[in-house]
Amino acid sequence: MARYADPGAVEWVESGGGPLIAIPEVVLPFWSGADGDDMSSDYDRACDVEGFIGLVPVGDTRALVLGDEPASTSYLPEHGTFVRWCAAESEDELLAGVPAALAAAEWEREVQWNVPGPVVLFDAAWPGTASARTDHLRVALAPGRYAVRAAYVEPGPETWVGLVQLRRLTS
Template identity: 45%
Template sequence: MGATWITSLGGPLILIPESACHLWGGAPRDYPDHEGDYGRACAVDDYIGLIDVGPTTALVLGDMPARTTFLPEHGVIFREIAADDSLAPAATVARLLPQIEWEPAINWEITEPVILFDSVYDYPHVIDAAEDRLRLCLPPGHYDIQAAYVEIPDEAYLILVRLLTSGDAAGRHSSSTHSGSSNS
């Protein structure tokens, strides 16, 4: 079974704790006069950033729209800006991990599964319209989230986002994860 890819209409993607997804309002009908939650996600200037969603914190995958999937075997969110059709995400990440220069980490506490989807939509629309989404089941804990922009000449332009359990100095991830789309 191949990877599930999430795309964007042009704005950032967001990962929200599952129990708080219903609180996400996306872009309101009168957008751009009122930017709503989508505007808050767009305000993230870096590759990653945290914003509040109700009583929880969500991770925004900012900077630019990119086709995105999760590689649980590496604990990496793989964002493809442009790539050769033959690029194999898992093999590419395995090859690149030892040499990547990561940006400083931000700390994010994960207490339950998180849902990745396009931040422009309110969550009921994501469910009702069966929009693309990805459910990540990560072990609860504090995570150091790091991002890196990677250019592979003549092959790919990528943004990689690594989820490491805090204090994991060796660069390993702790994820007995399940990744896949959910239609419930």
């Protein structure tokens, strides 16, 4: 995991150039990454997602693909949001702009995601069983149904951020 500031700063996950994916821990062994036996690998399916977000089947559930560009990404639990570092002079500058970005966001269409528990964010090219050996971030989501929406925001002249917000639904 990359760190861009002093200890205590958030941890960032980076990819080798493709999309990042958040997979429920319980189905990690079912994700083959780029090592698929079929004509199309799991990684290919993740790459086929158009736009900022999409869902792909994994085992008996679905994983959240963070598409568009391979930006360094972290999860801010206080905002229930994956934050994607598109441009900023520093981590502090980027994180300071998150509240303004959330307030100004023009959200894309929302998707519904049923989550059986904690998820692991990592480069979609890796097999799920190897995710612990690469950049990854465990996100302790409570089981349930979530509304997921995404936006790209420029909260400052040189600060650009991608947002993927998760909102737990009660019914």
